[in-house]
Amino acid sequence: MLPRKKLDIGWADLASALAMSLRRGGADRASRLEALWSPEGRALATLSVRSGFDLVLRQLALPAGSEVLVSAVTIRDMVAIIEAHGLRAVPVDIDPDTCALRVDRLRQAIGGRTRALLVAHLFGSRTPMDAVAAVADRHGLFLFEDCAQAFAADGYTGHPRSDVTMFSFGPIKTATALGGGVLVFRDRDRCEDARRRQRAYPPQRRGGYARRVLKYGLLKALSWRAPYTVFATLCRWSGTSHDRVIANAVRGFGPGALLVQLRRRPGPALLGLMLRRHRRYGSDDLADRIAAATALAARLPADAIPGRWAQPHCHWLLPLQCDDPDVLVARLQHAGFDATRGATSLHAVPAGRDAAADGAAPMAAQRMMSRMLYLPVESASGAELRELARIVGDFLDRPPPVRAGP
Numbered sequence: 001m002l003p004r005k006k007l008d009i010g011w012a013d014l015a016s017a018l019a020m021s022l023r024r025g026g027a028d029r030a031s032r033l034e035a036l037w038s039p040e041g042r043a044l045a046t047l048s049v050r051s052g053f054d055l056v057l058r059q060l061a062l063p064a065g066s067e068v069l070v071s072a073v074t075i076r077d078m079v080a081i082i083e084a085h086g087l088r089a090v091p092v093d094i095d096p097d098t099c100a101l102r103v104d105r106l107r108q109a110i111g112g113r114t115r116a117l118l119v120a121h122l123f124g125s126r127t128p129m130d131a132v133a134a135v136a137d138r139h140g141l142f143l144f145e146d147c148a149q150a151f152a153a154d155g156y157t158g159h160p161r162s163d164v165t166m167f168s169f170g171p172i173k174t175a176t177a178l179g180g181g182v183l184v185f186r187d188r189d190r191c192e193d194a195r196r197r198q199r200a201y202p203p204q205r206r207g208g209y210a211r212r213v214l215k216y217g218l219l220k221a222l223s224w225r226a227p228y229t230v231f232a233t234l235c236r237w238s239g240t241s242h243d244r245v246i247a248n249a250v251r252g253f254g255p256g257a258l259l260v261q262l263r264r265r266p267g268p269a270l271l272g273l274m275l276r277r278h279r280r281y282g283s284d285d286l287a288d289r290i291a292a293a294t295a296l297a298a299r300l301p302a303d304a305i306p307g308r309w310a311q312p313h314c315h316w317l318l319p320l321q322c323d324d325p326d327v328l329v330a331r332l333q334h335a336g337f338d339a340t341r342g343a344t345s346l347h348a349v350p351a352g353r354d355a356a357a358d359g360a361a362p363m364a365a366q367r368m369m370s371r372m373l374y375l376p377v378e379s380a381s382g383a384e385l386r387e388l389a390r391i392v393g394d395f396l397d398r399p400p401p402v403r404a405g406p
């Protein structure tokens with residue numbers, strides 16, 4: 001079976017991380033890593049993007065009930081964090097062709113309580129920020145730019161108007177360090193203040209990180225094709241699905257109070273791995289993935305691929321939208337392609353009760369997410385890509401009959 005997603009990390013990186021988590025020292029790693037991102041002292045390394053986002057919201061201390069506008073597609077935890085601060089997340093619809101935030105909808109969504117805007121770049125695309133930044137400027141909104149899916153090793157550190165730009169190196173992200181985030185601030189003093197606040201957090205647990213490195217070593221071994229097929233079969237026999245097992249394994253933080261788990265500072269082994277990866281990672285490392293996704297996308301109808309027209313695009317994932325996506329997933333699985341509908345916690349952010357009546361519900365985002373699946377492309381050969389394109393192309397031409405019953 002062709003696995004859905006490769007962990008973007010090598011065995012030498014894992015071995016190095018394990019060694020670092022068993023040794024002491026490395027006190028200067030945070031400052032060295034941060035200097036790579038911003039020699040002027042405007043970068044902060046965090047335990048995760050979610051930790052950094054929570055930290056900045058604490059710093060902002062917006063009045064309860066304030067509204068934070070968010071891209072209508074983002075991960076659940078970002079919304080949960082906004083709500084945990086007593087704020088309201090208000091979704092702003094996106095354009096499915098480019099996955100960019102719709103600026104007309106953004107203007108409509110701004111009200112008397114709007115204080116901040118969280119823009120997520122989706123699936124590896126990077127949406128143009130100029131128009132969004134101009135609106136944020138005019139209305140005095142604090143602008144968060146979420147690059148968790150868009151790291152492309154191309155030196156981008158955020159739009160100049162973004163107040164905070166956030167990069168994630170969590171387990172399923174590009175150039176992963178099995179955790180960790182980097183925040184780049186517009187304002188140096190705000191960054192210093194965040195650094196001071198983070199220093200008061202308890203450190204990440206060393207043993208916990210070592211266990212995480214071992215767990216992902218195991219998952220990486222499993223993602224070789226033969227073991228992966230065995231693993232998927234075993235899961236099916238034992239009455240569960242490999243989809244669910246993987247989704248649970250890569251969730252990152254366990255069950256329990258999210259904010260408590262987020263409020264730790266990154267430990268020296270995590271910082272060491274982030275530093276190692278940043279020194280060695282280059283845009284060349286993304287070339288194969290981009291070429292495979294581009295080749296497949298070129299064989300499929302453009303409107304089936306959200307973000308098809310986005311530029312730049314490093315294709316972190318290759319989403320596809322169609323009627324009856326569950327049927328296509330089953331068909332692809334049967335043919336040995338590990339397509340999936342889950343495996344990330346991306347979702348369409350629900351609008352408030354009155355939004356539907358206002359016509360402000362993010363209809364495009366909801367429709368897109370309800371019809372979406374992800375195609376496995378990363379390690380596909382040319383022949384496999386053609387086969388994948390053929391199966392998907394056939395399916396899109398001849399949708400299955402509508403199923404009867406509930």
Ligand SMILES: *Cc1c(COP(=O)(O)O)cnc(C)c1O
Pocket residue numbers: 047048049050051074075078120121146148149167168169170173179180181252
């Ligand atoms: C992965 C992701 C995050 C969270 O990143 P962590 O570093 O795991 O906290 C936030 N936003 C988006 C859009 C993501 O894809």
